[in-house]
Amino acid sequence: MSSPEEYIDLKGKVLSLARLDPDEQGLVRGFMARAEGHPDWNEYRNFWMSTVWDFYSARGLTRRATQQTLPYLIGQDLCSRIGISAGYVRQSDYRDELEQLIRTRFSNRREFCEATGLAEDMLSHVLARRKHLAVDTLAEALARVGYTLHIVPMPRSVSHT
Amino acid sequence: MTQSPLLECSFFIPLCRDANLSDGMLQSIEAWDWLDHEMFFNFDGGTIAPGEYEGFYRDPDTHERVFDKSRKFLVAVQASRLHELRALLAAACVIFGQKCIYLCVAGQVEFVAYELP
Numbered sequence: 436m437s438s439p440e441e442y443i444d445l446k447g448k449v450l451s452l453a454r455l456d457p458d459e460q461g462l463v464r465g466f467m468a469r470a471e472g473h474p475d476w477n478e479y480r481n482f483w484m485s486t487v488w489d490f491y492s493a494r495g496l497t498r499r500a501t502q503q504t505l506p507y508l509i510g511q512d513l514c515s516r517i518g519i520s521a522g523y524v525r526q527s528d529y530r531d532e533l534e535q536l537i538r539t540r541f542s543n544r545r546e547f548c549e550a551t552g553l554a555e556d557m558l559s560h561v562l563a564r565r566k567h568l569a570v571d572t573l574a575e576a577l578a579r580v581g582y583t584l585h586i587v588p589m590p591r592s593v594s595h596t
Numbered sequence: 597m598t599q600s601p602l603l604e605c606s607f608f609i610p611l612c613r614d615a616n617l618s619d620g621m622l623q624s625i626e627a628w629d630w631l632d633h634e635m636f637f638n639f640d641g642g643t644i645a646p647g648e649y650e651g652f653y654r655d656p657d658t659h660e661r662v663f664d665k666s667r668k669f670l671v672a673v674q675a676s677r678l679h680e681l682r683a684l685l686a687a688a689c690v691i692f693g694q695k696c697i698y699l700c701v702a703g704q705v706e707f708v709a710y711e712l713p
Contacts, residue, residue, distance in 0.1 A: 445625065477644040477667060484632065484641040498637050511632060515625045523611055523648075525622035535626045538691070564619050 442505070444512045445526075447587025450505050462490055462506045470513040476521050483510030529573065529584075530562055536582065551576035600676040603702045607685060608649060608666035613693030616658055627691050634684050635671070642671035656695070673701075686710045 442450040442463070452460060466483055474482070487510050491501040501507055518524035541547040548555045553568075553576050560566040568576075574584050609631065612622055635642050645668040652663045673681050678701065685697045689710040696709040 475646060477646055480632070481641075481643055484636060488636070488641060498640075502633060502636065511629055514632075515629065518628065519625070523622070524628060525624055527624045527626055531624040531626045534624075535630075538630075564621070 442509055442512075443588075444508070445515055447585065450508065452505065455505060458490075459504075459506055462486070463509050466506065466510050466513055470517060473520075474517065476514070476518045476523055479517050480514050483514055486510070530564065533558075534562055536580075540580070547580075550580050552579060600674045602672040603675055603678065604670065605673050605678075605681060605699065605701050606645075606668055606670050607681075607697055607699045607708075608651075608668055609688065609692055609697065610664045610666045610694060611648065612664065614695055615662075616655055617695055618693030623692055630691055631688060634687075635669070638680060638684065639671045639673065642669050644669055682708050 440451065440453045442452060444450060452463060455463065465486070469482060470479065487501060487504070487507050488498075490506070491504060496504070515524060519526055537544055537547045541550065544558055545555060547553070548558055553572075557566065557568070561568055570584070577583055610623075612620055614620070632641075649666045649668050650663070651666065652661050654660070655662050671681070682699070685699055685708040687710070689695065689697055689708065696707040699706050699708050
């Protein structure tokens with residue numbers, strides 16, 4: 436469960452709101468209040484993104500720095516929940532996270548396979564959702580590149596808890 | 597220094613991955629987050645038009661008519677930075693499982709595809 440001092444995102448990551456200043460906390464409360472009204476997914480995306488941009492550009496933050504802030508991450512997470520709730524977005528699974536890991540940490544699938552010991556053919560089948568990796572195989576492969584698996588609570592779609 | 601003129605650009609991102617190229621499933625959270633991230637960083641976020649856009653096209657490989665639903669993005673881009681938008685959409689082809697992405701630049705339509713480096 437989330438308390439007023441924390442936010443649990445769709446991946447089960449706990450974000451502490453205690454280190455936000457009062458204005459930032461107000462920004463997050465505004466995002467949550469708007470999300471609880473079940474807004475249109477696209478409308479909400481335009482809202483949170485322009486609001487967070489206005490807020491932090493007034494403080495002189497760069498866009499890159501703004502993307503690291505909790506309000507940015509929470510706005511994006513709330514928007515994802517709205518998209519899932521409306522049936523526009525798929526709740527991700529380990530294969531989406533694998534794709535993201537490959538995209539952000541490796542130059543291509545081959546490099547990832549060389550680092551993890553996974554066969555390229557197998558990875559291709561897994562990412563195309565034709566096959567699954569055994570949990571121990573996945574855990575061993577991830578460990579070779581410094582990652583691990585976690586079991587987290589299933590997220591509720593729109594609520595922030 | 598004179599700023600190059602802003603051009604109104606719009607592009608469509610289908611809600612589902614291409615069934616022939618990929619698995620036809622709904623896009624993932626990660627894919628939309630990536631696009632938001634790139635749009636925010638490079639183009640101040642742009643705007644998404646309300647609603648979803650239904651359309652169809654003939655698949656160049658299967659020659660079958662394909663129906664899809666998309667989100668429409670609007671963004672004002674300097675002419676000198678159009679190549680950045682095209683590069684972003686080429687990457688989006690891979691991430692969103694599309695053969696190409698419809699892009700309209702000041703009324704002129706083009707299809708951006710991913711090309712192997």
